[in-house]
Structures are given as C-alpha cells and as structure tokens.
Amino acid sequence: MPKFSEVIGQESVHRLLEGALERDRLPHAYIFHGSPGVGKTTTAFALAQRLNCLEATQGDPCGACSPCRKYERLQHPDLHWHFPMPASVKGGKRAEEIRKQLDERLEPGIFRFHFSTAASIAIGRDKDTRAGSVAELRHQAGMHSVEARTKVFVISEADRMTDAAANSLLKILEEPRPGNLLILCTSNPGALLDTILSRCQALRFRDLTEDEIVALLQEKLAEPPSKKEAQLAAALAQGSLSRATGLVEEEVVEQRDRAVRFLNLLPDSPESHLAVADLVAMKDRVLIERLFDFGDLWLGDVLRVLAGSSVPLANRDAEALVREHARSLTIPEIKRRMAVLKEARRALRGNVYLPLILRDVIEKLHDRTAIPVG
C-alpha cells in the first residue's frame, strides 16, 4: 500500500515530486532526508510504483494493475532496496532477520507490506550497505530493467554506507543509464559525502507536528493510546511517528511522573535513597535515559512558562505543577539543570557505575552553585 496519500504531513515533498513528473523534470538521483519514521521510505516506494503504474496519471498509483500489485508485495523485479543488515546473520536466520528489519523499517503498525522471502528484490543482499551490496547495485544499474520503465534503487540509512561504498556510487549518481532512479534515504544528511550531496536533489521530509502524531496514533493503532499518553509520546518523539509508536507501548505517563519526582528529590534524603535503589534494581539503562528525556521535557515546559510563552506545553496534562515549579526556577538554572542531565546521559552511556550516576544527578540538580559540566 505505498501511497502518497497514506503519508501524512509531507505534502510539500509530494507536490514537488508531482511537479517534477508533470514537467518531465524527474532527476536521476534524490536524497530523502528527515527524522526517522516520517514517510521517506513509503514515499520512495510510492514513487517507484507510480512511475510504473499502468493506470495512474496523477496522485497515487492505481494499486490494481499488474505492476502495482507486484510493488505492493515488494516483489517487483525492478525495485531494489538496500539497507544495512548485520553481517553475522546467515542462512535460515537471514530471512527472519530480514522480516524483522522490514517490520522495523515500514513504520510499525501503520504501513504494512506483504512480504515473501522469495521476493526478487535485493534486500541488503550483501552484508551491510557495504561495498559488496553497492557493487550489486552498480551491477543492476548497468542492466536493462526487466519490465519497468524506471528502475528504482532505494538505499535506506544511506549515511551508514562505508566510505568505499559511498565513493563507488559517485559515477552512477552522476551519470546513470537512462531509466534509473536512485533514492538515498537518511536521517543524517550531514554525514553524507559532499560529493554525493552535490549530485542529488535533497528533499527534506519535515517532522510531524505533535497534533498530527496524536491523531495518527489514535487513528491507526490497533490499541489506541489515551489522549494523555499520545500527547506525551508525541512530545517526546520529536516529529517521528515511528518513535512515537514505540513510546506509546511504554507507560509514558508513569515514566513522566517518576521523572518529575526524580527531578525534585532532596539529596541524601530517604526518598532519594529509595529512588536510586529502585532504579538500580531495574537495571535498565534505556529506561533511565528515558527518565532524563522526560526530565528535559519537563524543564523545557518550565522554561516556556517562565518565558511567558503561549506555546502549548508538552506536559499540558500537568500544567499546574509545571507552573508551580516555574515559580522557584530561573532560566539560567534551567540551563544548568539541562546540562546536568546531559552529562548524566553521557555517563550512562559511558557505563559509569549506576548508583554513582544517579546520586550525582540528584546532588547536582539541587546544588545551584555547582558548575555545570559539558
């Protein structure tokens, strides 16, 4: 079902693509960039399908003609998809891994493809998006298409290509055979080579707004979250639908409340010892990092209140408490505390002894004279 109309919020990209088709100015290489899970891959597939659909003259591909049906099952011989894959997975496990990767890549819960492992597409055929797999791409790009007018190559997470792989694409990206279209998808275009950027049109996929994410979560998920949950997940997801989808599966409201309590613990108090013990017992660094994320989000809201801003709060369900906190904080103090959280995150990733990190954050979040680090 890769349809443009299924992709929310990317109208300006779609308008541009439509314009390029209409004016016959479709280039041979695009970079689709934007946060993870905002519709890049779906748009790439929809474009491939639309280019080869027998019926559509505008907007979505028809979805019914014979090429369309192949694209919808990701089984068209002229659609090539490359994405990084763990090199270690081989044999029978490989199909499983591919299925897993596909699930992850296809905007979980929202866009579903029927996929058979017998598909003729090149799914990360070699190892990673390493030179090997790109060699396959170059080989394919040198051959006539099987049946399509336009052969489409989609490279996901293109910024993860090795240097050798990226360089070996330069010639194709500049002067491919007629009838080839390369689409490089990435959430980090700055990491692409200058020489690659120079050869492509870079289309930005915008972050989805919180409202859009809330609506999508409530509309499309099998088990729709409450408004409150959806709102918090959306605020933390920063424009990415897939991030938000992952978040609503967690207990976001509870996590947020825990974070707020954490921010206000008195160093060395019985509560603080208890909180540290609880968190250490969970042994879940990701969860603790999430705690810090919610802490940031909370401080951000306090900042908005302090600034007298009318921008809606992320924690709008707890506005009264945000306002109360704003009474005792200043902008420099918020800045300092955010720096404390940032440093703690770094320690967390650096595998520093957990109780130490936690006690230290509690301490520093309160000590106003402490020098912010980082």
Add this chain to the structure above:
Amino acid sequence: MSYLVLARKYRPQLFEDVVGQAHVTRTLANAIEAERVAHAYLFCGPRGVGKTTAARILAKALNCAKGPSATPCNKCERCTEITDGRSFDVLEIDGASNRGIDEVRELRENTRYAAASGGYKVYIIDEVHMLTKEAFNALLKTLEEPPSHVIFVLATTDPFKLPATILSRVQRFDFARIATRDIAGHLKKLMKKEKIKADDDALALVARRAQGGLRDALSLMDQILSASEGKLDRPAVENLLGLVGEEFLFSLVDAIADQDAARTLSLLHETYTQGADLEEVAKGLTAHLRDLFILSVGSDLGDLVDASDTSLERYQEQTAKFNPETLSRLLDYAATASATLRRSENPRLTLELALADMARLSGLMPMSEIVERVLALEERLGGVPEASDSVAAKASPAKAKAAPAPKKAVTAPSAQPVRKKKDLELETPEPVVDRAPPKSVPVSAAQASSESSEAAPAGGAQKLTGTLWDACLESLKTKNIRLWGTLHGVKALIDEDSDSFQVKIGERQNALQREAFSDPKTVTLLESTLKEVGAPNPKVMLGDIQEGAVDPETKSPEDERGMGEVMKDEPIIQKVIDMFKGDVLP
C-alpha cells in the same frame, strides 16, 4: 522520458566555457598549442568545480580530428565519441569502483596498444583517491615509464590520499571553489537558455547555498525548476528549497532585541510546525547575527553581508538595536547552539533554551559598560585608581585568587543619590587587588583599550603587549577586514618568558573565531602583522597550548567560569549590579 539534469545538459565542451578555472584552462590550452603536453596530470579541488569536465575537454583537445587543438571542434567523429563516452582511445575509469590492483594491471596492459585513431590514448582515472595502496604502486610503474602516446589524467577531491610517489610524477592543477558571483552569473546565463525568468536576488541565494560547487548550484536549480510556477524570486526559492526565510530571521532577532523570550518561542513553534528544519533555523540565525555583527563593527562593511542592496538598510536598522559586544555574544550563542544541535537529545529544547537565553542576554549589560560604570562610580565615591585596576584585573579569568587582598576601604560619603541600596554603606567592599604579576596575562582588545584609557595599570609590559595586540588588530583592518571583524575581542595570552605572543583560543571564543584559527593562512597573517607592529618573535598558537601557559597552581575554578560569573563575586560589582538592576553578561 528520462530528463537530463542541468548539470549534465550543460557540461562545458570547451575550455572557454569552464567557469572560474582560468588559471587551469589557460595553462592547458597553452600547453596543447605549444605541443608540450605532460604525460600525467592531477586535477584536484572540491566537488563540482569542473575537474572531470576539464579532463574530458583535454582528451578531446588532444584527439580531435582537426587537432590537437585547444578548441576541439566537437563535431568530428572522434569528438562526439568522446562526448558520448564511446571512444576506445579515451577511457574514463571510475577509481572508486575499480580500485584494486587487478584493475590497474589490466589498464597497464591496455596502455600497450596504440590508439585506434593513431593519436593519443587518454586515461582519465576519476575519484582516484579510492585506489588501494597496491593499485597505486602498480599505477606508479606506468607513470614512471609511460608509453609516449599515453596521457593520464587523475582527478580527485581528496589529493591527500595519494602517495607522495604519485604526486611527484604528475603535473598538478588545483581547481578552485567557484565564487558566488560567478555561480550566479552562470545560472543567469543558463536560465536565459532555459527561457526561465529569475530574479538576480533569487539566483544569488541559490549560488550562496551551493558553497562554491557549480554542480551543487545546478542540482538546486533543478529542484527549484521541478516545482516552480511562474517567475523565480527570492521567497519562491526560500520556499522551494525549504530555507529559513529572511523575514522570519528579522522577526526572530527583533524579538531578541525586545527581550521578548515568549515571542522567540512562539516564532520558533510556528515555523517548526510549518515544517522548518531546526538545524536550518539555527544556521540561518547564526548567519544573520554574523551579518549584523559585521555591520556593527563597521557600517561600511555592507559588502561582506549576504544581503541585497534593498535589504541592507533593514540589516543596518536592526544592527542599531544592539551594541557590538552584545551582538558578538549573541552570535556566539547562536553558533554554539547551531553546532550542538545535531548531537542534542532534544534539538527543539536546545534551540528554545538558546533563544530564551539570548532574549535575556540582550537585556543584560555588556561587561565593558559595567566596568565603565563601576569606574565612574568609584570616581564619584572618591576611590583611588587601584580600585579600577582590581576590577580590570578581576575581569581577567586567568588570574590567581590565592593571596590575601590588601584592604582598601571605599570611603563612602553619606549622601550619594546614585546609591539606592543601604547595604553599600554597611558592608565595606574588599576588591582583590592584583598581587605579584602572574606569568601570563590575558588582555582582550576591548579591555586593553579600556585599561589604557583609564588609570595606569600595574605592569607596563602587560600593557605594552596588550597594545601590540590591539595594534595588530588595527592593522588587520586594512589587510583583511573580514578577519578583523571575526577576531574582534579575541583574548591574547602573552607568555613573557619566551617572549612569544600566544593567542588564546579557548572554549569561550565564539565558533567563528575558533574556525578562523584553524586556518593556517590566518595564523601566518597574524604572525606577520604582529611582527610589523613590533612584537618580538610573535607566535600565534592555538588550542590547548594556552592551558599550559596558565600556571596550573594558580588556575582556580574561576577559570572555568564565565567572566561574568567571576565578576559577580566581586562585591563592588555586585553592588553595581544591584544598583543598576542589571546582570553581568556571562
């Protein structure tokens, strides 16, 4: 179907059509005319500036049926074969996908055969930096004894990856980034050919975005043309490329000037929900503040500002809302936010915090003003000159704070209208007066001048060197005004023992300044300028070198804090702050 992108459609087929590389094309043309063509060339330079293009033109020039001629006919069979990439005598090899030794050996085999046309055989190895070490060695053998009919053209964006042995065998041409003006001019010509109406302003914007790469400019142009309706003006380009508009930046900076944090946040919220890229916002803001800062330094510097003549006036109006010191701090904030955004956990919060902070900051008093006011106050209070010394000395972050301060009471006459707070009388401020001169003394351009215009500071040598640095900056004004604008306010750290002149670039310098210092040309220029103004053995040093220059014993936590923080501890400053209801710039 299959549209040919502008970059391919308009690939120059003659040397004279290659924009901005006259130093290369003229030399090549002369060599061809004089029949003194080298056996191996290296074309290097940034992306999209004409390396591959020039290599192909060279090949044609050598093989044209009417040649060799610097102006190939582009009509004969041989020329067209080369243009279409079908020639057997001109082989273009992608070094990045044929990087192994086997491929190079094959190529060597091939060089043995004479050209089908009886002329030259030209091997263009593009992206040659990707060859493996073994492949380079194999290539070297051929370069050492090239058959007389064979010419190699190596092209790369990354010559540093080539072994020295190869470099010494080739005639090297460095292709330059193409000037924004030239790119804009080229675009204008092409738009005429494409029969598309475009404002100069719009094309200039595209040219700037291309950052010296002509192909980048053409890719951007393609993108614009695939979506544009009607005439191309600046807003249309901003819109089609998803750029942060000038209008928006003016509003945002106005809000900062008005110290209206709420409005900065609303503006950000609005543009973000409309789909703006936060990184672009931060970059745009930085560039905008840079322009304002440059104008604040000299209103005659409009040329250095990325503004059209019509909007220049607006820039100047906005500049007038700030003083230069505040602008330089704001620029620093924006540049820092912009640099950290990508690594940030929550870029939006990072940017919101930076904006709110900037709005706050623009309401704070710049330090020079505070020092001035303190000095004025001291005078009115009948204080003695040392007090001003202590202020200036304290303002220097590298100062020690160990030794006990000689007491110096500020005698306070009873009825001073300026003092609003009672406690000024109750608590006698004890400014820390400078002790034995530390080894290194930082002086900023701004401070040095305020010192010299006020009471005589202790330690003539320090003052002298401070003046030298000032003189150096002053002289830069005529040499490289842009650099001068950037370096304004950089602290020079003078190591008196070695008599060398070190320029301190630490965390607190703004990003533009740090960047300027990573350019060896800047360092050379500074050193020669320092010498001219009379600095003995000037050495401009970067990075952590200044850490060593500061005596670790005397390095106090204050060194890590902003100057404003240090100053806040100073009782008299605190008083002043209270009095003026201000705060110290961090």
